[in-house]
Amino acid sequence: MAERVYIFDTTLRDGEQAAGIAYAQEDKIEIARQLERLGVDIIEAGFAASSPGDFDCVAAIAREVRGSRIASLARTVEQDVDLAWRAIEHAEAPRIHVFVSSSDIHIMHMLQKDREQVLDQAVAMVKRARGYVPDVEFSPQDATRTQPEYLYRMLEAVIDAGATTVNIPDTVGYAIPDEFAEFIRGVFENVPNIDKARVSVHCHNDLGLATANSLAAVRVGARQVEVCVNGIGERAGNASMEEVVMALKTRRDHLDVEIGIDSTQIYRTSKLVERLSGFTMQPNKAIVGRNAFRHQSGIHQDGILKLRQTYEIMDPKEIGIPDGTQLVLGKLSGRHAFRKRLEEMGYELTQEELNRAFLAFKQLADRKRDIDDRDLEAIVADKMRSNESAYRLEMVQVTCGTEGQPTATVKLVTPGGQVVADAALGDGPVDAVYRAINRVVNVENRLTEFSVKSVTEGIDAQGEVTIRIERDGRTFTGRSADTDIVVASARAYMDALNRLILAQSRSNGGTRPATVLRETTP
Numbered sequence: 001m002a003e004r005v006y007i008f009d010t011t012l013r014d015g016e017q018a019a020g021i022a023y024a025q026e027d028k029i030e031i032a033r034q035l036e037r038l039g040v041d042i043i044e045a046g047f048a049a050s051s052p053g054d055f056d057c058v059a060a061i062a063r064e065v066r067g068s069r070i071a072s073l074a075r076t077v078e079q080d081v082d083l084a085w086r087a088i089e090h091a092e093a094p095r096i097h098v099f100v101s102s103s104d105i106h107i108m109h110m111l112q113k114d115r116e117q118v119l120d121q122a123v124a125m126v127k128r129a130r131g132y133v134p135d136v137e138f139s140p141q142d143a144t145r146t147q148p149e150y151l152y153r154m155l156e157a158v159i160d161a162g163a164t165t166v167n168i169p170d171t172v173g174y175a176i177p178d179e180f181a182e183f184i185r186g187v188f189e190n191v192p193n194i195d196k197a198r199v200s201v202h203c204h205n206d207l208g209l210a211t212a213n214s215l216a217a218v219r220v221g222a223r224q225v226e227v228c229v230n231g232i233g234e235r236a237g238n239a240s241m242e243e244v245v246m247a248l249k250t251r252r253d254h255l256d257v258e259i260g261i262d263s264t265q266i267y268r269t270s271k272l273v274e275r276l277s278g279f280t281m282q283p284n285k286a287i288v289g290r291n292a293f294r295h296q297s298g299i300h301q302d303g304i305l306k307l308r309q310t311y312e313i314m315d316p317k318e319i320g321i322p323d324g325t326q327l328v329l330g331k332l333s334g335r336h337a338f339r340k341r342l343e344e345m346g347y348e349l350t351q352e353e354l355n356r357a358f359l360a361f362k363q364l365a366d367r368k369r370d371i372d373d374r375d376l377e378a379i380v381a382d383k384m385r386s387n388e389s390a391y392r393l394e395m396v397q398v399t400c401g402t403e404g405q406p407t408a409t410v411k412l413v414t415p416g417g418q419v420v421a422d423a424a425l426g427d428g429p430v431d432a433v434y435r436a437i438n439r440v441v442n443v444e445n446r447l448t449e450f451s452v453k454s455v456t457e458g459i460d461a462q463g464e465v466t467i468r469i470e471r472d473g474r475t476f477t478g479r480s481a482d483t484d485i486v487v488a489s490a491r492a493y494m495d496a497l498n499r500l501i502l503a504q505s506r507s508n509g510g511t512r513p514a515t516v517l518r519e520t521t522p
């Protein structure tokens with residue numbers, strides 16, 4: 001029987017290290033639940049010691065997610081290991097992931113220690129972690145630029161100290177596939193107790209080789225692969241979950257290993273991470289890009305129509321890609337058909353979420369003739385989250401054109417239920433809307449990104465707006481879709497502002513930042 005390769009997902013830890021990504025706690029929990037549905041073996045939920053917010057997220061995921069093992073990262077310092085344990089202690093299957101740099105360049109210039117001190121720390125902290133939990137992973141950071149004999153010695157020592165998985169990170173994405181395979185082979189051949197641990201790999205994509213390097217390592221015996229959904233992560237990102245999984249599945253004939261992933265959840269997972277991270281996939285992204293299963297040339301189309309396999313090595317259904325051209329619902333469709341289609345697409349909505357989504361669907365159906373799965377996804381993304389303690393946009397009205405200055409009027413409902421109206425002039429309609437909202441909410445921030453993309457084709461398509469705002473070095477992403485892009489922009493801005501306010505109230509121990517109300521309508 002083929003051996004199992006374990007999928008360790010670090011979208012919530014290394015993925016969040018990508019410049020510009022900052023998930024809210026509820027985003028992390030939503031992603032973790034979806035990773036569980038996808039069937040990943042281990043979810044690295046965060047780095048508990050890095051901030052109180054990260055600690056809370058790891059702890060919440062450890063309490064709520066049951067189907068996957070939950071890991072927290074820790075440096076080789078006592079406080080990190082202790083906090084990692086406290087964050088994951090309620091997990092069904094907890095893991096502490098201890099790491100320290102092993103290359104001379106890191107040891108000398110970054111840690112300013114010597115090799116022996118680093119080795120001793122690694123051993124001591126693996127032992128400390130094992131005192132808490134039977135499942136301990138150890139990573140020698142920058143392994144691929146580490147002197148091999150030192151690396152072997154370190155791995156042997158941490159396995160003796162109790163590490164059950166040893167992970168070999170190509171931290172700076174420097175390796176080349178055949179060379180990396182040799183490197184991993186060297187670990188198997190030179191670490192005497194390597195049979196007592198599982199060998200894992202963690203590849204970065206600086207040279208675009210993260211997936212190739214991960215697969216090369218599997219070929220020579222690595223049995224855990226660390227990945228991020230959509231390949232997000234530090235700098236150029238990590239090995240992409242969807243690429244690694246579909247390569248292992250599609251080329252099982254060559255790689256001869258098993259995985260426990262439900263690949264039909266890949267598309268939904270990718271879309272969720274795309275939405276919550278704000279990192280839009282390039283159209284030609286392997287597996288999950290818009291063009292990954294589109295055939296343009298006449299020769300290819302002819303082949304596909306005769307036999308799909310002529311130009312497709314995977315069936316889009318295996319990835320859970322909905323048939324985007326299918327017209328699923330229209331103006332006269334009822335709640336039952338709406339719920340059924342969402343269930344077919346894999347969404348489990350509460351009654352309250354369903355009510356909100358159905359209302360939005362009816363409103364959209366009044367403005368858009370053909371509603372397909374992509375519209376439904378946008379509606380669900382918009383309406384799933386209800387934040388009772390947030391500001392809500394009740395009305396937005398804009399006057400703009402070739403004459404005069406754009407003017408916006410907004411009416412917002414405050415968390416306390418007050419209706420507040422205000423108006424502002426701006427350089428353009430969206431600027432006017434933002435200024436009007438700012439006059440009501442009055443929370444200082446800097447708009448760093450604004451983008452609009454069409455959800456479907458056609459003049460009546462919904463526009464999906466993504467915006468990012470920054471305050472005190474933290475980024476908050478907001479998103480919304482509507483056939484009116486000014487409305488979508490207003491809602492996206494409210495979404496980001498609500499996240500900022502929530503984060504601030506958490507760091508102030510639950511007190512909402514003061515806001516100035518200007519004009520109140522009962």
Ligand code: KIV
Nearest residue numbers: 099139141142169171
């Ligand atoms: O890239 C890296 O070395 C890491 C380690 C913490 C595993 O992310």
Ligand code: ZN
Nearest residue numbers: 014171202234
């Ligand atoms: Zn990494």
